[in-house]
Amino acid sequence: MAADPPALPRTLIKGHGTGNDFLLWADPDSAHDLTDAQVASLTDRHTGLGADGVIRAVPIAQAPEQHMAAGSAAGAQWFMDYRNADGSLAEMCGNGIRVFTAFLRREELIDLPDGGTIPVATRAGVLQVRREGEDYAVDMGVWSAPGGPEALSEGFDVSVVVHGLSEQRPGLRLELPNPHTVVAVEAPEELDELDLTHAPGVDPAPEHGTNVEFVMPLGEREIEEYHAAAPDGPPTTRRIGVVRMRVHERGVGETLSCGTGACAAALAVRTWFGAGAPDEWQVLVPGGALRVRMLAEQHVELAGPAELVGQISLL
Numbered sequence: 044m045a046a047d048p049p050a051l052p053r054t055l056i057k058g059h060g061t062g063n064d065f066l067l068w069a070d071p072d073s074a075h076d077l078t079d080a081q082v083a084s085l086t087d088r089h090t091g092l093g094a095d096g097v098i099r100a101v102p103i104a105q106a107p108e109q110h111m112a113a114g115s116a117a118g119a120q121w122f123m124d125y126r127n128a129d130g131s132l133a134e135m136c137g138n139g140i141r142v143f144t145a146f147l148r149r150e151e152l153i154d155l156p157d158g159g160t161i162p163v164a165t166r167a168g169v170l171q172v173r174r175e176g177e178d179y180a181v182d183m184g185v186w187s188a189p190g191g192p193e194a195l196s197e198g199f200d201v202s203v204v205v206h207g208l209s210e211q212r213p214g215l216r217l218e219l220p221n222p223h224t225v226v227a228v229e230a231p232e233e234l235d236e237l238d239l240t241h242a243p244g245v246d247p248a249p250e251h252g253t254n255v256e257f258v259m260p261l262g263e264r265e266i267e268e269y270h271a272a273a274p275d276g277p278p279t280t281r282r283i284g285v286v287r288m289r290v291h292e293r294g295v296g297e298t299l300s301c302g303t304g305a306c307a308a309a310l311a312v313r314t315w316f317g318a319g320a321p322d323e324w325q326v327l328v329p330g331g332a333l334r335v336r337m338l339a340e341q342h343v344e345l346a347g348p349a350e351l352v353g354q355i356s357l358l
């Protein structure tokens with residue numbers, strides 16, 4: 044006889060990062076590890092509460108075995124159990140981890156002063172999250188290209204087909220470590236006209252599926268920065284790249300934003316740009332703007348807002 048599904052949590056918090064929205068709950072005794080069907084029914088936008096994904100906060104001592112040891116060794120108190128809207132597991136969620144940290148603060152489950160950093164255990168390993176006022180910046184760990192150096196020097200390793208583009212386009216696969224395929228469009232109208240109501244076709248099809256980002260590089264801008272130590276002094280200027288992006292997420296559909304996708308978009312455009320490309324990028328998504336910065340040793344940092352909008356009691 045099939046086991047009964049776990050009880051639903053009584054109270055959930057709704058939050059979003061640049062429009063990528065989540066339902067979150069704390070699960071101190073790991074009593075609410077929901078089935079795929081329960082997640083899909085909670086996230087349904089008509090018959091449920093509606094969200095792109097769910098995030099369960101699990102104390103590190105209750106985390107799945109493979110994450111418990113690494114999390115404890117790194118001093119992480121909490122494991123982020125992220126699931127897509129259809130209930131499937133993903134390795135990481137870049138918007139989710141910022142919203143998760145804001146949630147832990149709101150519930151007083153962590154103490155994180157402005158400028159402070161905490162380790163968070165995820166399926167992608169333990170990641171460091173820094174608070175910047177009400178924004179958060181995350182060292183997303185090491186990125187990789189499954190197609191290897193050859194794909195990076197060619198700039199693509201798959202073909203992608205989607206309604207709204209006249210022909211198949213080359214795409215570049217990147218892992219953050221969840222799978223992404225980044226495709227360039229030629230004009231802003233082309234980006235606006237894409238039909239992302241169905242998953243784009245990727246050939247050859249990645250074994251574990253893929254998120255697909257369509258990007259329109261917008262060039263470079265100079266930004267001025269004033270310094271707290273010398274507020275009346277001249278600002279320093281630095282160059283950033285700017286890119287627009289739309290995304291179809293694995294296990295969800297089109298979303299207003301994807302944090303790991305923004306990192307993949309910046310990395311792909313930087314690869315196509317070649318030598319002299321900026322190390323910092325602003326990624327404009329339908330739900331807002333994210334910042335992506337290249338760090339040493341093939342790490343990338345994602346920064347942006349995290350907003351908690353309400354508390355929901357289930358009937």
Ligand SMILES: N[C@@H](CCC[C@H](N)C(=O)O)C(=O)O
Nearest residue numbers: 133136137138221301302303
């Ligand atoms: N929205 C997320 C990515 C969520 C996981 C993705 N759908 C997958 O299956 O890999 C983000 O902000 O990174």
